[in-house]
Amino acid sequence: MNVLECRDLHVWFDLPDGGQVHPVNGVSFSLAPSERYGLVGESGCGKSTTILALLGLLPPTATVAGSVSIAGTEILAGGEETVRGHRWRDIAMVFQGAMNALNPVKTVGWQIAEPMRAHGIARRAKARERARELLELVGIPAAAADRYPHEFSGGMRQRLSIAMALACEPKVLLADEPTTALDVMVQAQILELLTRLTDELGMALVLVTHDLPLVSQFCHRAAVMYAGKMVEEGPADQLSWESRHPYTRLLFSATPDLYGDEPVVSIPGAPPRLDTAIVGCPFRPRCDVPMDRCAAELPLLTTAGPGHRAACFRTESVVTA
Amino acid sequence: GQAESETADGGVFRFGANQPIDSLNPFVSVVSMAFSVFEQIYPTLVQLDPNDKYAPEFATDWSTSEDGQTWTFHTRPGAKWSDGEPLTAADVAWTLSTIAKFQDGPTAGLANYVVNLDSATAPDANTVVLHYANPVSNVLSRLMSVPILPRHIWQKYAEGKGEALTTFPNTAPIVSGGPFVLVKHQPKQIALFKRNPAYYGPKPHLAGFGIQFFSTDDAMITALKSHQLDAVQSVPATSVRNLESSGFTVLSSPGMRFDSITVNANPKQQAAHRELTNPLLREALDHAINRAEIVKTSLLGHGKPGGAVIAPGTADWTDSSIKPPSFDLGLANRLLDQAGYRRGPDGVRIAGDHPMDYPIILPEDTYSGAGLRSFQIVRGDFERIGVRLEPRLLDNAAANEAAMANKSQDFAMTMWGWSGGTSDPDDTLNYLTCASQGILNDTGYCSKEWDDLYGEQGEAMNPADRHDVVNRMQQLAARERPLLVLDYPDAIEAHSPSWTGLTPVGGASFSSESKLPLLSVRKAG
Amino acid sequence: MTTVAPAELRSTGIFRKVLREHKTAVAGLVILGLFVVLAVVSPYLAPYSITERSCAVFEPPSAQHWLGCDDGGVDMLSLLMRGGQTSLVVGFAATLVAMLLGGTVGILSGYFGGWVDAVLMRITDVLLVLPDLVLAMVIAAVWGPSLFHVILVIGLLEWTTTARIVRAEVMSLRERAYVKRARGLGASNTRVIVRHILPQAGPLLIANTVLTVSVAIYLETALAFLGLEDPSVTTWGTILEHAFARTAISSGAWWAIVPDGFVIAAVSIGCFLLGRAIEDALNPRLKVSHLSGRRWRVRVLAGRGADAR
């Protein structure tokens, strides 16, 4: 059974001038235990909003629609009140830029132990003990529990964040660009840690990133988002070598590979605005192989192979053909 | 327990005052509030009665020799200090001779009271004999102010050059010879007194009384109105109507103060305003002062327009023939035209080479109260006769210095007030002597005629003769106008109707000149 | 997290944006404008003279005298109007002094850093911890009561906050890449300051100026209340001082006191609303709040995949 089911998720934000943006537009996906799921796309395409919506961590200007269930239990429909009890116990998060995600005036041990106490999982001493175990688990000496976040380097802080996320043994871990600010080497260490944890603890992981090769390498499955929509979803290696959506393909060709000799080319144009309704395929203006129907008709996600879906009319022809 | 039972009998009378006590040492203190305290805790030979006549206090009677140089006082027999020590004529003699002995040093503050005193002796326990070098017309007035100190306490400080006399703090509880004992003194806050059972005179009705000090009038009056106080001395004129309508008893009496504009009369002053010595100019200015308006607006009617330099509150010494100068801008203008001061293009008259535009020193005492209103009135009217005034605001000490430094060579005018004695004109007259220049005389005025008359009145042992001389002096001042007297504010006191028998002396119940008011006050009904 | 669009950092842009998005700023501007206009026309508009009596002492408000009269029988409304004129002049003049000083110190200190910064900031720090009013009290007493002295004292004491704020801003501006780029190009310090630093720091300086005006007026009233202002000058401060000195409270003449506070507060609020609105607009950090009493809403979709719009 899937640990996480996200069905037709929508998020709208009210703008101060009365308008609305629609950064998450019908996103659906599901996660199996231990699965590492990548979410990629250009800046502003709604990745972070999707992640935050899963936890209900949205500002008051937000309106959410759709369903999110953890192990079969719907958590989002009741609003903030229902989702709160699930936060961290069932679904936890690792933020980007862990410096700011940690409270500067509390010891790291305290911060790791806090959710256990708040959710009544463990009492003081027990929680403290557990916090120290978690530190060891992520490769930080337990003695560091009494120190403050600023005393740690960037990579260490990201580990602290992870230890904190593990406190209540969640079923799903969300990681929003956990390594973007880090050096390659540190990034590799963190990814290694996450790999180990998902494998050993059976946690599912959603990884948000800009970095396509990273997804190819680290994730089992991945989705590409564009303008608030999922445009392609499938096994990670299929996405990189057998992409069905032109956007995915172009993204890869814009990314240099260490040993690759293919020319690197950028995608012309810019993503559409999300505060006005989009007619037709949102990617059409930048697409290198547009078709006439793209202008008026919105391509829906359709199966493009085993476990592989894409939202492009050309895919349909590939599959049907 | 004990305090309460005492309080039950007679009660505690609660005063509010706006001047603090500076020091409880009579050789140090300069403010009148402190001398009012000494009046309650120390004997004096004589005191004033509510009619401004000299009444017995520690002295039961007194006499003068023919030549007026020897005074003999008989004092109360069997009197005791509050610590049980005998209080005798010897204490009086010691006090007066000690003041005389150190008058150029530690006791200078009281020296004025023993001018010309040669010796003070106590031939027996109840007799004091004073010898003066010259006849002194106002011996009683002077002695009235001298607190008799307990010799057995103070003697040890009068050794050598007597410097210890000024360093002795004399803090509460003080050995008392008066009707009250000072039991508590918190500087700037309160002085609290209890009845002195050892007092030789009539028993006060009060179990005690206290004076609370305030830094602002409004707070003080508010405290009175909210019954945190029973009485307030020096009530501002603005509060009178309101207090009366709230049922308080308001006692108003002619004041001993006058407000004045001083015009620099020193011929050696700066060229920039030497014309100020011109009698015509000063006369013109005098006629340009709207005294009626000043009394009405600044004093709200609680005072009188000014004329003579001796205020109506000083017993009967004012020369009633001197009337306030008329307010007559036409006359003033004519006088100025006559003196040859033409108007300049902006309407300001020209004196020689400069416009008649004078800085006038306003000390804080003046500008922070009703004086500012008076100034506004005067300035407006002076403007109409082509004389412009430019205020120079200074604090009191700075104003003093600015006016008196260089013996009045710099300043042009000042506006402030003088306070004279309750029963005797000597102090006020002294202000205008040449000898006072640079010390008290802020007018730059110096005239042989005045100084001669001053000497004459000081030795005139016959009151009628002295009155005559004093009147001549007042007329001289009115002619030469070193001071333009604006008004005489009334002394106003208010108390709650639950007290009765209050008979202020010199406008004050908590007086430095008499013990009588606090001996007579009692709870009403 | 949304960031401010750089467009909004443009100085003209920021004011337009402030006025558009912060209604409070408009209110503040209107209040201030009203008072300035009133101050300018007050000599023509004031119903009575302020040097001559037009009614009885402490006369209560009436149809002729809307705000009653003071201890000298002078119409309170006229006094307030004329007093406002002087108070505003004091406020603005003192602020000008403070801004010139504070702005200069802040810019020099922030831009040049090093020992210039160290020296200037130590001076600032010292002045910053000293209690304003107490210091002003003593200096004003030393100098003697006069309007000019009060302006100068306030100006000389109130620049420190500005200097600090401007310095911090300039220090961060100095590290901006475009400033580094200009310096790397060999632009002179003057050029960098005038072309790149000042225009950016401008709105902040203006916000601060507006806020300082109210501080200056406030300090003036306090000094006047303590009798350290020329009492022959009518300002909102001296009006209060007179009232208290002449026993308005015990005389029950509340009208000599109460309206005065309201006009001072009005100006102060005007400054505050405007200044704070600019500051808030400049501070992107205030835009986000991760916690709020209100909540995000859940919308039920009619059918699967349907866009509710």
Added chain:
Amino acid sequence: MTEALLEVDDLSIHYPIRRGVGGALTRRPRSVVHAVDGISFRLGRGEMVAVVGESGCGKSTTAAAICGLIAPTGGTVRLEGNAITGLSERRLRTVRRRVQMIYQDPYESLDPLCRVRDILAEPMLIHGIGGSKAERSALAAEALERSGLSPAEAFLDRYPHELSGGQRQRVAIAAALVLDPDVLLADEPVSMLDVSVRAGVLSLLDTLRKDQDTAILMITHDLSTAAHFADRIVVMYLGRIVEQGPAREVVHHPRHPYTKALLSAVPRRDREQQAKPQLLAGETPNPVDIPPGCRFRSRCPVGTDDCERTDPPLVTAGDHETACLFV
């Protein structure tokens, strides 16, 4: 190898750190951050050299020293053989014109209050190029076109916020180009840009060096980018160069254990090709007190006791230099 246009010779930059009151009282010795500690490399005309290394290893500091923003503690930088370090501000002006810097964050490197026109005019005004306004406009337009923003007229009167990230970075490049620089220092020119537009900016730089013989020193975190675009790669670690050589050489045949580890950690599009990342233990030493011997010793997978004693010099093998005892 092309003729060296820019030579960096034994460059060191140390930032003193404040020792504070306590330090002064206890006479603690003044300490310094060894941001850059004796590095040498050359940059030829039309050449692109990429400097890679982890955060804090001294890349930006090096660039700042080359364009005269920081005075080096030691060593020299030569432009066409003439030392440009230690020059007076006046003499530095000509150098400034020839060495231009491009910054990481295009949102930050353009003054938000200036129009593109003014941004491009400023360098000319400072250096007295272009007599009249019209002339300057023409030059500006030309630079924009060269940076791939055409028609230039459409951009001249815009404010930076009216441009996309890629366009902004192009404006920044154009602002450098108006001075016709010989050397461009690009400090992470694309790391703030979206993946989809990075390639465009990088290709622009590539074109510049090819068409105009501009030498480019590109600082980057991204080894793939370096491998793809640079002629040569300089790998820095803790203020030192540990390895430098032709890009292909360095990427395909890394010699230094640090370079090897770095390369192994780069994620690959192709999962099959990905080697097992060779994770380095521990943390980079503090640049304030650097241990003696090889700087990489504390994290080196192959080091021996020798490394603690000897600070390995850069050893040249052909065009490829490595600072390791085991090469």
Added chain:
Amino acid sequence: MRSLDYLLRRGVFTVVTIFLTVTANFFLFRVLPGDAVTNLSRVPHATPELQHALMVRFGLDKSKWDQYLIYLKNLLHGDLGVSFTYQQPVTHLLVEDLKNTVLLAGVGTLGAIVLGILSGVIAAWRRNSALDHLNTGLATLVYSFPSQWLGLVLLILFAGILPAGGMSDLFLFDSPPFWQNIGDVASHMVLPTITLILTAYGGYTLVVRSSMLETLGEDYVLTARAKGLSDRRVVWQHAVRNAMLPMVTMVALDLGYVVGGAVLIEVIFSWPGIGMATYTALSQRDYPMVQGGFLLLTVSVILLNFLADLVYFRLDRRVSA
């Protein structure tokens, strides 16, 4: 080591500032117009000899520099000179006053801080709600009235109901029982304290509100929410403590303002504190008293600032790093 350094730096700054104040205090007063001696010699028949004697007594005959050295030396012995007016040691006269001021300003500031924190936190928490608008509006309004005006208005409203002046019923022969005395002082304190609280609380509210708003925008608040903590817990455990940092700075910087307010309030309510003493002494040209009052007021503010530094240091661990 760095922490020690921070404390040392602040300590040295404090000492230097005190020294500068002391020096300024001396020289400022030597340029006052109106010689002390004129004041003193306003006794009838004062001779030049007497004037000279007084000069000698107050050390006014020596050179300015010698006077300064003597002044410093005396100061080190806690000797602030002898009051011209009261002819008693200033230290002795001011010690009581200082206690009274500390009582008033202490209770007032504490009250203002508590009130400011509560209302500021609530306003930020309920940002843009009616409660926020009411709260912030009130704080702004109160903040805008001059302290002296607030005091006067309270006097108008409550004189007669509550004691209007002084700090206790002074007309008692024996000091009353302890509790009665406390009650007496407390009732006298009500009006001045409320004035002081009103003077200061508005500013604190606004600072707390805006620093709370900044804090609520920080990532660690989002983290705290993500942990599933209740809002109350997020606010009090995570946001408030961090928002307190600006508050501490503000309180420290505001001390000068509070002390200024206290001077005004003491004058209005005849509170026998050091502010009133200074004010009275100022008009009496009692140099030593003014100097003493100014010095005590200023030095207390400086020392309290140092105290605030220490608190800041305790609160924010980053300062020490």
